[in-house]
Amino acid sequence: MTAIEASSSGGEGINPVASVIAIVLILIAIAIAYFIAPPVAVSALIGVIVGGLLIGFGVHFVPVGGAPAAMGQSPGIATGVAMLAAGAGLAGLFGGAWAAANPEFGFAIVIASGAIGGGLLMAITCLMVNIVYIFGMGIPAASGKVAKDPITGDTQEAYKSQGTEGHGLPFISYVGGVIGGLLGGAGGTLIYYELLKLYSELLPSILSAEAAQVVPIAVSLAGIFAIGMFLVNAVLAAYNITGTIEGPHDPKFKRFPRAIIGCATASAVCGLFAILIVVV
Amino acid sequence: MESVLFGIGVTALAGALATIAGAAEDTESNIGSQGDPNSQVQLAPQMGYIHRIYNKAVSGEPPAYGLWVTISAGVAWAFMVTGMNPVLALVIASALAIFVQGVYATTAYLGRTASLAKFEQPVYIDVIKSVTTVTMAHAFVAVFPAVSMCYLIIAALNHPFPLALLGIVWGIALGAAGSATGNPFYGKERQYQSQKFGAGVPISASGNIVRYAEAGQRSSLDNGWFTAKLAGPASGICFGLIVFFELWRTVLFESAAAGWGAIIAGVVLILIFMIIDRYIEVWARKNYGPYKSESAEEVSA
Secondary structure, eight states: OOTTTSOTTOOSSOOHHHHHHHHHHHHHHHHHHHHHSOHHHHHHHHHHHHHHHHHHHHHTTSOBOHHHHHTTSSSSBSSOHHHHHHHHHHHHHHHHHHHHTSTTOOHHHHHHHHHHHHHHHHHHHHHHHHHIIIIITOOOOBOSSOSBOTTTOOBOGGGSOTTSSOBSOOHHHHHHHHHHHHHHHHHHHHHHHHHHHHHHHHHHHHHTOOHHHHHHHHHHHHHHHHHHHHHHHHHHHHHHHOSOBOSTTSGGGGGHHHHHHHHHHHHHHHHHHHHHHHHO | OHHHHHHHHHHHHHHHHHHHHHHHHHHHHHHTTOSTTHHHHHHGGGGTOOOOOOOOOSSOHHHHHHHHHHHHHHHHHHHHHTTOOHHHHHHHHHHHHHHHHHHHHHHHHHHHHHTTGGGTOOOOHHHHHHHHHHHHHHHHHHHHHHHHHHHHHHHTTOOSSOHHHHHHHHHHHHHHHHHHHHHHIIIIIIITTTSOTTSOOOGGGTTOOOOBOSSSBOOHHHHHHHHTTTHHHHHHHHHHHHHHHHHHHHHHHTTGGGGTHHHHHHHHHHHHHHHHHHHHHHHHHHHHOOSSOHHHHHHHO
16 A cells, blocks of 8 residues: 555554564563563563553543644644643653652552642643633634533534634543543653662662662663653554544544554563663 | 741742743743744745744754753753852753754754745745844743752752753653643734634634734744733743642642542642633633524534
């Protein structure tokens, strides 16, 4: 198939051959980690893969309108998918890393802190978007993809201004944005937390140093890998969305299984390299 | 108790710095036309509308600010390692990062505008001279508070991330908050000022941006003046609230309920913002009303 024949929407289905190759790649990455690294590395890799899945899935919830939204021509937040998701996820990572620095806090508190950090950024950002639309531009929120808001039941069609596909953030998009932030923040923090545990355990013997001495290096390494993997997964999911999405009610949302397979594979390969730097 | 009071004071200061950073970030991006509305600045010459608007959107705001804040944070850290006073280090590092921004802005304007040569869009040397320095000044006002806030979070609140890593995190978040909040106002209300207020821009009007001012051709500096009235402060409030509440809930409630206090506070804050959003959404539907009669639409359907 040539580029001209390909659908501009990117297609909806899952390619079985590509999916099988992706699953084989994930299994190879886990097998390599199993045979050449200590058991803690395998659990870290699985945590990284799950974190990647959460990020890829979460990006599909974020209502992003891109350039058309900046002219009130389509609903959503007027910026790029990957960047908005990254902003939310990294704010979550900030909160999660802070909680992870407290030795009294367990896994659940750390991940929940990251999730809430991302959700809070999206809750505030989505509110300010609607404030600017409503009080700065005099435009009510309206969806272009559904006749009624699935949560509130508000009709949408009559509130779209002439010649546009809708504007602002209807309530379903707002809720989608918060869910996307929660999932992105949790995913990014999970990657960070798993890598931090791994580095904290393995770096002292590699560097012949005390556990307390390697903490800054472990934190920095885990942090930069978490940010990098967050961007990888957010961009992959953005490619799957192709441009703009209104949120969970958008027909494009149904493409998420494909992104999950892609993000899991990318996370497995990136995660393997993050592990190998302290093993080989 | 004293440490909590100190933490709240630092939180308030960090929130105030974030507010300044957010407001300056959006104004800078609008003067330089770096947000999503720049698609129209790029499109206009292709539709036959030659203009004098600056055009430096070779990157989105989040990665651009991620870069500039991180450069500033990294250089400041290096200065501090050599024993320099932190305040001086932050100021000098921010100034150095802004030179990178200036190089970025100049090359981006030249590159983007030169790509429109076949549509007869000129490269205006006086636009480079007058606008680039103004975007640099605004970028300094955005980057310095952002990196100062990152330093405060580490030095006073003991966040585990190194300064450069916090620079990436909050630089990208700053760009994301500023572009999300400020872009619609710049795009719809300024670039399409001639269109009706209270409605989106019809897709058929794409590219026909406003190119003339009260006297002569419109300058990007006027766009900064216009958007500083609402989009800038709104972006500042957005980023300020994000930073303030993220720190506030942790400083005040982290030790409550065996660590769950900050999480519960975060959930409550999210629900409060959600209720406010729903309230203003309903308020707008009631006060602005539908664009066409809903009953007539049902009949025609």
